[in-house]
Amino acid sequence: METAATGLSFRDATDADVEALVALIESAYRGEASRAGWTTEADILEGQRTDPEGVLEVIKSPDSRLLTVERDGRIVACCQLEHRGEHAYFGMFAVSPALQGAGLGKRVIAEAECQARATWGVTEMHMTVISVREDLIAWYERRGYRRTGRTTPFPYGDERFGIPQRDDLQFELLVKKLG
Incomplete structure (x- = not known):
């Protein structure tokens, strides 16, 4: 779906997108490249954020979509949407680090919420965020998400999720009612 006002197009990812999506996700969260944006996790996690197998699993899952955002034929953002009942x-x-802070993330999350409602008829969106990421949690709160206080442990020892640089990481569930 093309949105003329922003020059963005939204579509489901395909197998051919895996390499570009892994590169995008890694650049937004890990290593020196991620420091160009504000969503970096480089100070709390090293190693990988995802891998081709993880991205392909999302693409292939029948209850999941990997929404891919393009501008001028280049992938600039993405997000996973997974149907989990209600x-x-x-x-x-x-979001590409060079484009962070310019409103693209707000546009992507709004589109994701619309598509989740339209596709699955869901009434809530859930996400988990590393609880020490106060700046990121505040950004989601400004988008209408609320902290629940419900946490799950970080998968220490599973390098598919990165190599923790601190021992207090956990995920907190954030929830938003969809209108």
């Missing part, structure tokens, strides 16, 4: 799960959200 709610959808929002994850794997990445």
Whole structure:
């Protein structure tokens, strides 16, 4: 779906997008490249954020979509939407570091919420965020998400999720009612 006002197009990812999506997600969260944006996790996690197998799993899952955002034929953002009964799960959200802070993330999350409602008829969106990411949680709160206080442990020892640089990481569930 093309939106003329922003020059963005939204579509579901395909197998051919895996390499570009892994590169985008890694650049938004890990290493020196991620420091160009404000969503970096480079100070709390090293190693990988995802891998081709993880991205392909989302693309292939029957209850999941990897919404891909393009501008001028180049992938600039993405997010996972997964149908989980009465709610959808929002994850794997990445915006190109060079484009962060200009409103693209707001546009992507709004589109994701609209598509989750339209596709699955869900009434809530759920996500998990590393609880020490106060700046990121505040950004989601400004988009209408609320902290629940419900946490799950970080998968220490599973390097598919990165190599923690601190011992107090956990995920907190954020929830938003969809209108």
